[in-house]
Amino acid sequence: MPKPRLLNRDEDSLPLDRELLVRMHDLMVKARVLEERLIQMYKQGHGYFWIGGPGEEAFNVPLGLLMKKGQGPAYDYLHAHYRQSATMMALGEDPIGALRQMKNVAADPYSGGRNFAGHFSKREWNIAPVSSPIEVQYAMAPGTALAQKRHGGDGISIVTGGDAGTAEGDFASCLVWSSRPGNELPILIIVTNNKWGISTPGETQHGETHIADRGKAFNIRTKTIDGNDPINSYLELKEAMEYVRKERKPFLLEAMVSRLYGHSSASGANFVGNEQDCLAVFEERLEKHGILTRKEMDELRNRYTEDMAAMARQVREEPLPAPETIWNHIFAERK
Amino acid sequence: MANMAQAVRMALHYAEEHLGVTDIFGEDVGAPLGGVFTATQGLKTAWNSPLDERGIIGMAIGLAMAGSKPVAEIQFADYIFNTIDLLKIAGNTCWATNGDWNLPMVVKTPVGSGIRGSIYHSHSFDATATHIPGWKIVIPSNPLDAYGLMISACQEINPVMYLEPKALLRIKGEERIPGEPEDDKLLSKMIDAPLGDRSQWKPQWPQLEAYAVPIGKGKVVRAGSQVTVVSYGRTLPLCKKAADDLAAEGVDAEVIDMRTLWPYDWELIKGSVEKTGRVLYVNEDTEVTNFGEHLVRRTVEELFYKLMAPPRLLAGKFVPGIGLADTLEMASVPQQGDVTAAIRSLASEQP
Ligand SMILES: Cc1ncc(C[n+]2csc(CCOP(=O)(O)OP(=O)(O)O)c2C)c(N)n1
Numbered sequence: 175m176p177k178p179r180l181l182n183r184d185e186d187s188l189p190l191d192r193e194l195l196v197r198m199h200d201l202m203v204k205a206r207v208l209e210e211r212l213i214q215m216y217k218q219g220h221g222y223f224w225i226g227g228p229g230e231e232a233f234n235v236p237l238g239l240l241m242k243k244g245q246g247p248a249y250d251y252l253h254a255h256y257r258q259s260a261t262m263m264a265l266g267e268d269p270i271g272a273l274r275q276m277k278n279v280a281a282d283p284y285s286g287g288r289n290f291a292g293h294f295s296k297r298e299w300n301i302a303p304v305s306s307p308i309e310v311q312y313a314m315a316p317g318t319a320l321a322q323k324r325h326g327g328d329g330i331s332i333v334t335g336g337d338a339g340t341a342e343g344d345f346a347s348c349l350v351w352s353s354r355p356g357n358e359l360p361i362l363i364i365v366t367n368n369k370w371g372i373s374t375p376g377e378t379q380h381g382e383t384h385i386a387d388r389g390k391a392f393n394i395r396t397k398t399i400d401g402n403d404p405i406n407s408y409l410e411l412k413e414a415m416e417y418v419r420k421e422r423k424p425f426l427l428e429a430m431v432s433r434l435y436g437h438s439s440a441s442g443a444n445f446v447g448n449e450q451d452c453l454a455v456f457e458e459r460l461e462k463h464g465i466l467t468r469k470e471m472d473e474l475r476n477r478y479t480e481d482m483a484a485m486a487r488q489v490r491e492e493p494l495p496a497p498e499t500i501w502n503h504i505f506a507e508r509k
Numbered sequence: 510m511a512n513m514a515q516a517v518r519m520a521l522h523y524a525e526e527h528l529g530v531t532d533i534f535g536e537d538v539g540a541p542l543g544g545v546f547t548a549t550q551g552l553k554t555a556w557n558s559p560l561d562e563r564g565i566i567g568m569a570i571g572l573a574m575a576g577s578k579p580v581a582e583i584q585f586a587d588y589i590f591n592t593i594d595l596l597k598i599a600g601n602t603c604w605a606t607n608g609d610w611n612l613p614m615v616v617k618t619p620v621g622s623g624i625r626g627s628i629y630h631s632h633s634f635d636a637t638a639t640h641i642p643g644w645k646i647v648i649p650s651n652p653l654d655a656y657g658l659m660i661s662a663c664q665e666i667n668p669v670m671y672l673e674p675k676a677l678l679r680i681k682g683e684e685r686i687p688g689e690p691e692d693d694k695l696l697s698k699m700i701d702a703p704l705g706d707r708s709q710w711k712p713q714w715p716q717l718e719a720y721a722v723p724i725g726k727g728k729v730v731r732a733g734s735q736v737t738v739v740s741y742g743r744t745l746p747l748c749k750k751a752a753d754d755l756a757a758e759g760v761d762a763e764v765i766d767m768r769t770l771w772p773y774d775w776e777l778i779k780g781s782v783e784k785t786g787r788v789l790y791v792n793e794d795t796e797v798t799n800f801g802e803h804l805v806r807r808t809v810e811e812l813f814y815k816l817m818a819p820p821r822l823l824a825g826k827f828v829p830g831i832g833l834a835d836t837l838e839m840a841s842v843p844q845q846g847d848v849t850a851a852i853r854s855l856a857s858e859q860p
Contacts, residue, residue, distance in 0.1 A: 246575070246576060247575045247576060251574070251575065253571075282607075284606065284607075284609075285605055285606060285607055286607030286608075288604065288605055288607065289605055295605075295606040295609055295610065296609070297606075297609045297610050302574060302610075303602055303605055303606045303609075303610060305598050305601075305605070307594050307598070310567065310594065310595060310598060312567075313563050313564055313566070313567025313568070313570075313595060314567045314568075314570045314571040314574070315567075315571060316564070316567065316568055316571060317567060317568040317569065317570055317571015317572040317573070317574065317575065317577075317579075318571040318572070318574055318575040319571070320532075320568065320571070320572060320575075320577075321571070321572055321575030321576060321577045322575065324531075324577075325575075331571075343561075343563055344563055344564075344567065347559075347561050347563055347564035347567060350559050350561060350564065351558075351559060351561070351564050351567075351568060354559070502604075502607070502608065503603050503604045503606075503607055503608035504603070504604055504642060504643060505603065505643070505645075505667045506603050506608065506611030506666050506667055508666055
């Protein structure tokens with residue numbers, strides 16, 4: 175695969191406010207520690223399966239920060255996949271919900287103990303339910319986007335998924351339905367490219383130079399960016415979102431990211447080491463520019479680690495859903 | 510009287526005007542065609558989608574999520590199979606999110622044989638649809654029910670699968686739809702698109718009235734005392750005619766139209782079988798792992814000691830398709846003679 179044409183911003187300056195940088199760092203650490211705790215819970219037998227997003231924080235945190243959070247078509251919809259915990263943290267979500275989902279307790283706020291870790295859902299914030307079949311969210315996102323186009327305002331639909339999944343027809347559906355002449359939709363189509371399916375390298379499967387290039391055939395604006403750099407991600411996302419908000423047209427953004435713990439617990443969920451760690455690189459820069467000291471960052475990580483450990487202990491004591499609740503919510507009742 | 514295609518169209522018009530339907534869409538659903546069976550002609554929210562069934566179901570889910578009320582069409586049920594996982598998601602979204610999200614959407618699709626549609630235009634979908642929990646599934650057998658069930662479907666806050674028996678779409682009803690004009694020719698002039706250039710055409714809708722057939726309620730279409738016949742869709746009129754014909758032979762059959770396959774009216778079926786002690790289930794889906802098999806199983810488990818004969822299922826043959834030749838189609842799915850013979854045989858069966 176040819177080397178990605180990454181449009182990085184200048185490495186040596188930090189073109190964002192100190193406050194925002196510190197906030198992004200805080201959220202990246204929080205999301206990372208959350209995922210590490212989820213992996214640990216899985217390994218200790220406090221959950222059946224782990225899948226999540228350590229390695230994608232540099233992209234997913236800015237995404238959450240830039241979303242217009244709320245319910246209904248005036249706000250942004252997120253059609254996420256299962257590596258989006260950092261986006262949820264950035265939106266202000268309490269991490270204990272993810273732990274509850276890992277432990278499948280009754281209080282799991284996303285599914286009541288019914289779904290895998292990382293399968294978020296929150297109607298109050300337009301977070302569409304994450305489902306495991308790869309890429310289905312790309313077929314649904316044009317629906318919310320169409321409702322938003324009609325509604326007016328600047329709400330957009332955001333859909334995210336992996337690179338391997340773009341081989342599914344739903345990805346093509348998304349490009350087709352988002353760009354119908356005269357009916358272009360306000361949708362930010364994101365592919366987080368970690369260069370892998372489960373064990374299958376993308377370079378053995380994908381003939382296109384960049385996945386983003388596929389948007390060009392549909393006259394969709396596209397870009398491939400370095401998603402391991404939170405500053406770059408923030409600026410690129412901001413630009414792309416502003417375009418979609420204002421023009422009410424689709425944008426296809428491909429973000430190159432890392433996959434730090436392999437695919438999921440199915441592949442062991444062990445730290446891989448040969449991928450760039452976006453958090454470590456960002457911390458070096460923050461330190462170099464005097465934004466945060468090593469000590470401050472270590473303390474932050476320790477604090478989150480303790481917090482999450484305490485939450486995990488708490489969750490361990492919480493009850494599982496009662497068996498008869500299988501009959502709940504098969505149909506919605508009119509209130 | 511209106512035919513079923515006109516009835517669906519009128520119900521959708523009513524739903525656009527009164528029930529908040531925002532989008533009626535699918536392949537060729539919008540102008541100029543208005544659907545390959547004309548069921549969506551002249552509707553103000555009807556539009557043409559890309560030729561992409563997965564996109565159609567995905568779009569419906571997204572619209573429903575965002576508070577719109579979509580009615581999506583899959584042109585032929587034969588082409589809905591490549592959307593199964595999306596249908597499954599639409600059905601499980603409320604459950605999977607512990608009640609947080611519900612999807613008020615309708616998917617309509619023509620099903621079954623009877624128009625010499627050959628291998629790729631004759632498939633049934635009842636067994637598959639009833640295998641996807643979280644959906645309500647309706648199937649009318651006459652225009653008035655088609656109207657009333659569509660109204661109910663559009664009032665629902667859950668996904669509804671609306672199956673249209675192809676063979677019945679052109680058949681006129683025996684009962685008038687509330688608000689439909691007396692004169693059929695006049696109705697046609699008002700709401701059927703003209704041949705040729707339709708660019709200037711606008712329908713003139715009659716003053717339609719609200720009329721809902723509740724989801725989950727079946728109907729006794731012929732009362733009888735000796736044998737119960739339970740059917741729906743294309744085979745229902747065959748059952749009714751068979752029962753009427755057999756009356757001359759002294760066979761008194763009760764015929765039930767299920768109208769809704771899920772959640773279905775077990776109380777109605779149960780009461781009838783308790784009365785007659787004999788039951789025949791009739792549909793045209795392939796007989797292996799057929800929805801009727803579920804009904805037979807339930808009948809055996811719950812009503813065994815009331816039965817005077819084994820419950821029977823008359824269904825389509827388990828062959829990979831319905832061949833184009835008249836002889837092949839006729840041999841593949843129950844025909845009038847098959848139904849009559851099956852009722853006669855069940856009625857006279859002695860242990
Ligand atoms: C339709 C479907 N096929 C197969 C799978 C099994 N599966 C789960 S994740 C995955 C790889 C996904 O890779 P990619 O789209 O690049 O996303 P990533 O997990 O790398 O972020 C596969 C094949 C699935 N969940 N859904």
